[in-house]
Every structure is written in C-alpha cells, then in structure tokens.
Amino acid sequence: MKTNLLQHINSPKELRKLYNNQLPQLAKELRDFIIDIVATKEGHLGASLGVVELTIALHYVFDTPNDLLIWDVGHQAYGHKILTERKNIFHTNRQLDGISGFPKRKESVYDAFGTGHSSTSISAALGMAIASKINGDFEKHHIAVIGDASIASGMAFEGLNHAGATDANLLIILNDNAMGIDPSVGALKNYFTNVKAGKKVRKNNIIEALNFSYSGPIDGHDLPALIKELERLKSIKGPKFLHVITTKGKGLKIAEQDQVKYHAPGKFNKKTGELVPKINEIQAPKYQDVFGKTLLELARKNSKIVGITPAMPTGSSLKFMLDEIPERAFDVGIAEQHAVTLAAGMATQGLIPYCTIYSTFLQRAYDQIIHDVALQNLPVIFCIDRSGLVGEDGATHHGVFDIAYLRCIPNLVIFAPLNELELRNIMFTAQTGINFPLAIRYPRGNATLVNWKLPMHLIKIGKGELVFKGNEIAILSIGTIGNSIIEIEKDLPKNKFSLYNMRFVKPLDEDLLHDIFKKYKTIITIENGTIIGGFYSAILEFASKFEYKNSKVIPLAIPDSFIEHGKVYELFNKINLSNENILKMLLKL
Numbered sequence: 001m002k003t004n005l006l007q008h009i010n011s012p013k014e015l016r017k018l019y020n021n022q023l024p025q026l027a028k029e030l031r032d033f034i035i036d037i038v039a040t041k042e043g044h045l046g047a048s049l050g051v052v053e054l055t056i057a058l059h060y061v062f063d064t065p066n067d068l069l070i071w072d073v074g075h076q077a078y079g080h081k082i083l084t085e086r087k088n089i090f091h092t093n094r095q096l097d098g099i100s101g102f103p104k105r106k107e108s109v110y111d112a113f114g115t116g117h118s119s120t121s122i123s124a125a126l127g128m129a130i131a132s133k134i135n136g137d138f139e140k141h142h143i144a145v146i147g148d149a150s151i152a153s154g155m156a157f158e159g160l161n162h163a164g165a166t167d168a169n170l171l172i173i174l175n176d177n178a179m180g181i182d183p184s185v186g187a188l189k190n191y192f193t194n195v196k197a198g199k200k201v202r203k204n205n206i207i208e209a210l211n212f213s214y215s216g217p218i219d220g221h222d223l224p225a226l227i228k229e230l231e232r233l234k235s236i237k238g239p240k241f242l243h244v245i246t247t248k249g250k251g252l253k254i255a256e257q258d259q260v261k262y263h264a265p266g267k268f269n270k271k272t273g274e275l276v277p278k279i280n281e282i283q284a285p286k287y288q289d290v291f292g293k294t295l296l297e298l299a300r301k302n303s304k305i306v307g308i309t310p311a312m313p314t315g316s317s318l319k320f321m322l323d324e325i326p327e328r329a330f331d332v333g334i335a336e337q338h339a340v341t342l343a344a345g346m347a348t349q350g351l352i353p354y355c356t357i358y359s360t361f362l363q364r365a366y367d368q369i370i371h372d373v374a375l376q377n378l379p380v381i382f383c384i385d386r387s388g389l390v391g392e393d394g395a396t397h398h399g400v401f402d403i404a405y406l407r408c409i410p411n412l413v414i415f416a417p418l419n420e421l422e423l424r425n426i427m428f429t430a431q432t433g434i435n436f437p438l439a440i441r442y443p444r445g446n447a448t449l450v451n452w453k454l455p456m457h458l459i460k461i462g463k464g465e466l467v468f469k470g471n472e473i474a475i476l477s478i479g480t481i482g483n484s485i486i487e488i489e490k491d492l493p494k495n496k497f498s499l500y501n502m503r504f505v506k507p508l509d510e511d512l513l514h515d516i517f518k519k520y521k522t523i524i525t526i527e528n529g530t531i532i533g534g535f536y537s538a539i540l541e542f543a544s545k546f547e548y549k550n551s552k553v554i555p556l557a558i559p560d561s562f563i564e565h566g567k568v569y570e571l572f573n574k575i576n577l578s579n580e581n582i583l584k585m586l587l588k589l
C-alpha cells in the first residue's frame, strides 16, 4: 500500500522535496481531502477541485511565499490553503472563528492578496511586480491565476492593458473551464473556445497583441506538462500569459456533470457526491426566487420589462426569465458597471430594466449608479439581492453598505421590503411608470410567508406603516429584520412598544416620523446594515433637521467593523442582533 503523501506535507517547502512522479498521487490525495471536508462543512467545491494540479505545480515550481501568488476571487484556493500550513485547520473553513473561505493576508504569508470579489488579481499582481522593481528585487515572480469568467470583467481588461505596456515580471494564468458559476458568456468566451478548439482565430492572438508572451492552451490536469511549462516561463522576463484548460469539479463525477450546482453544493455524500437533503427545510421561498418568479410573471404581461444580471443568473434567479423570455433577459458576465449603464441605456428608450445585483457586487458600479442613472433620473430598478449579512462568505460578501452608499444619491428611491409580499408589490409598482430610479434591497435566504403568490398591488412611494402599537417606545424597522421584532412581540410587555415598518429609507415618511417623534421619547432603529450612514443616520438627520431634541434614538445595526464569516445567526448573535439579544435589550428599557 502506498504511504499517504499529503499527511507529511504541510508547506510548499515539503512539497518541493517530492519527486515529480509522486505529484499525481499527491493530487489525488489533495482532491480527496478537499472533498472529504467540503462534503460536511460546505463551501466552494468545483473551482478548487479544478485547480488541484495547477495549485501543486505552482507551489512546486515557484518559491512561494517569496514569489507572490494571487488567486482571483479566491474561491478556488482551498488546495492552496491546505498546502500552505492550513491543512490541520482546514476543517474550520468558513466556520465562525475558523479560517476564511478566501485568501486573506492576515491569515497567512502565502495569501499575497485578499480576494473574494473577482477580477482584481491582475492589477494587484502588476502592482506588486512594479513595487518589486522599484524595491530593486528583479528575481521575484508575481503570478495571478484568473478564471475565464473573471478575465472578461472590465477591471481585468484594465490590468491587462496596463501590464502589456510594461516590462513587469508578471505571469497571468488563465484557468479556462468555460464556466463562471453559470456557463461563461460573451465574445471573449467564444474566442477562447475557438482557441481551445484549435480553430484559426480571425485576428491575431489577442493576448499576444497586448504584448504578452502567450503560451497554451495546455491541459491543466497534466502535471508534467504544467511543471514543464511553468519552469520555462520562470526564465522569461516581462509579462507572460499561460492559457490552461481545466474541468470544474474535476475528480468528482457528479460535480463535473452538474457544474452549476457543485459550484457550492452544500452538504453532500463524499463518495457519490449526492446532495444531502436539508432537513426541516423552510417552506417559505428564497427571496431570490420571489424576485425571479415575480419578474417573470410581470414580464409575461409587460413587454417593456427587461432583466439584467452580471453573471449571477442562478444566484439571483433571473434564470427563470432567461429560460422563458431570453430575448429580454441578459446575463452580461462579471460586469457590474456595464450592467448598470446598459440598464440606463435601455431606460432612455422606454424599457423597464430590472437590474439584479448582489449588494456587495453593486459596490463596483457606484459611479454608474450616480452618473449614468441617478443624475439623468432614469427609471432603472435595482434589485439588490444578498443585502445584509450573508453568512459564511464573510467580510468580502456581506451586503451591509448599500443603504449608506445609496442614501446620499439624489433622485434615488430606496425601499426595503418587510417580506416577500412587499417585495412583489414594489416590483409590481416599479413597472407602472415610475419616473425615478428605484433600489429594492432584500437579503440572502428564505423569506417568511408560505403563501406568497398573492395578487400584487401598488405601494405608495415614501410611506411607512404601523405594525403594532404601544405607548412608550417606538421601534422603526427597515427591511426584513423587522420580522425579528414581530417574532419577539409575544415576549414584550403589553402596550409598551410600537413597531413601524418604515419601508423607505429614501424618501423617509416624514409625516409618520413627525407623529412618532411627537409621541415617543425613546425611539429604536433597526436595520441589517451599517450603523454609520444608514437608516439610523437618516433618522438622526430627520431629528436634527426638525429639532426634535427630547427624543433619544437608539440604533440596532451592524457595527463599524468588518464582520467575519459564520452562520448568519451566529454573526447576529456576535453583534447583539439576534432575537434573544434584541429581546434582552428591549426588556431592559
């Protein structure tokens, strides 16, 4: 019986002591190790399985951590983590107080750059390469590993454009598996497909045209070929580009077959790959499905409606419209900036664009929201999914900044539904001829009502509502976190607390707020967003503007720090926003 190699390897230094011919066995063990842990602990599976050989080859050939290796997005870096001194703690991946699911500088010297959002690796690696030169280090290698979906993003193009005009010692490795989370899209994808098929491409190789030394495509699962090519590239100075072909999910048959599902499959049987059914699955739909199905329902009747997603058709559930009305639904790839301005262009021509973007990724398109949409007061509807804490993806992905970053933009109306009925109703309202841009924020995960497919009706812009009434303290909630107060109402003293579902962060319901500030001396705000600049700030501004000096306003919000990873309820608990924490706090008042 062969001895297990992986059990003796904790660092690249130990890896480099192996013989070339031992590496395929190590690859198998590393793959099994990843499968074993992700099967129970969950996480991003397919991408990491696809780069097992590439990960080994890179650490074998290059002198990491002295040579700098950057994983774009970083969801494929599990093998890297395991080989770089984190094998024994890999079982804590994405768990509360465990290691991050993405590379993180604080976590390891081998994580040259923190990632999570895509398409940053080329710019970061180029920055490091230029710095090395300025610092007089001409031997260091700087390597960016970037996927085929991520390289099609604007930011990656900006990096390529700059790098090709330098003599930076930079190696870009395109990990081409023809997949993002969903199948990759776009002309560049078609170009790479043609290159892989050996078809004569119409123009010159576009990478060479950008002044890179191009090599490939090579089989990214062929360790000897990878090592040979990396060794060769190591001795070439200047910007280099290696095109590697891999299979997402490699080594677990079912993951290779259903690459979308196995991007991040949840728990599964490590032998067969079969998904473990979730017990006690909540009956209420996911918010993303309420969005996706409602949009389709509306689009069937309203031919002006279009749907746009930057590379998240499954995650956002725009897939329902893409399947049924493909001529009016668009997956534009990882291109948040483009998605927003595309929507703006469509709105100028009378279309009604629903642009669905995760809160955290909308950060990429900030200028486009201001300059292309709000400034021209175009009726683009932003459906901001994954707002608030998202859980195990952690600090890079929590959608906690959107209220603060959107609230200061003139013309933009900002709505947060309490539940799926309100989400449906605002989506219905949005297509009845609004003349302003509208942002609708809703969270990751399940909604609250089982019976949600009720007829839709109009929502009055800028109007909140009383949910339950008491006499001493007013709680003002925005969004689905208001349900926490509804859930604990039964444990609160009778007639003491009122709950107002404010619905709109902007415009605030000033009539309602005047009533509230005249009646209550204690007012509590609650939001699944940052304490600075968000809903709490909006209420303070209102109080200051109208000189309500006698009321105390107490915030319940996300504190001013980056919140790490863990289950949402664990994170809420940690920052005193769980139902129990809130109840305790309210009972003390």
Ligand SMILES: Cc1ncc(C[n+]2csc(CCOP(=O)(O)OP(=O)(O)O)c2C)c(N)n1
Pocket (backbone or CB within 6 Å): 047, 050, 073, 075, 076, 116, 117, 118, 146, 147, 148, 149, 150, 151, 175, 177, 179, 180, 181, 248, 311, 312, 334, 361, 364
């Ligand atoms: C700016 C940004 N938009 C969207 C995402 C969501 N996202 C994570 S991985 C991924 C697909 C990446 O595909 P690719 O780069 O080809 O890597 P692969 O998963 O195929 O290894 C997407 C869209 C993200 N992380 N960052």
Ligand SMILES: CC(=O)[C@@H](O)[C@H](O)COP(=O)(O)O
Pocket (backbone or CB within 6 Å): 044, 073, 075, 116, 181, 264, 315, 386, 390, 393, 444
């Ligand atoms: C790595 C990445 O950015 C995505 O895979 C993200 O983790 C998806 O999040 P959801 O699981 O909320 O769709």
Ligand SMILES: [Mg+2]
Pocket (backbone or CB within 6 Å): 147, 148, 149, 175, 176, 177, 178, 179, 180
């Ligand atoms: Mg890919």
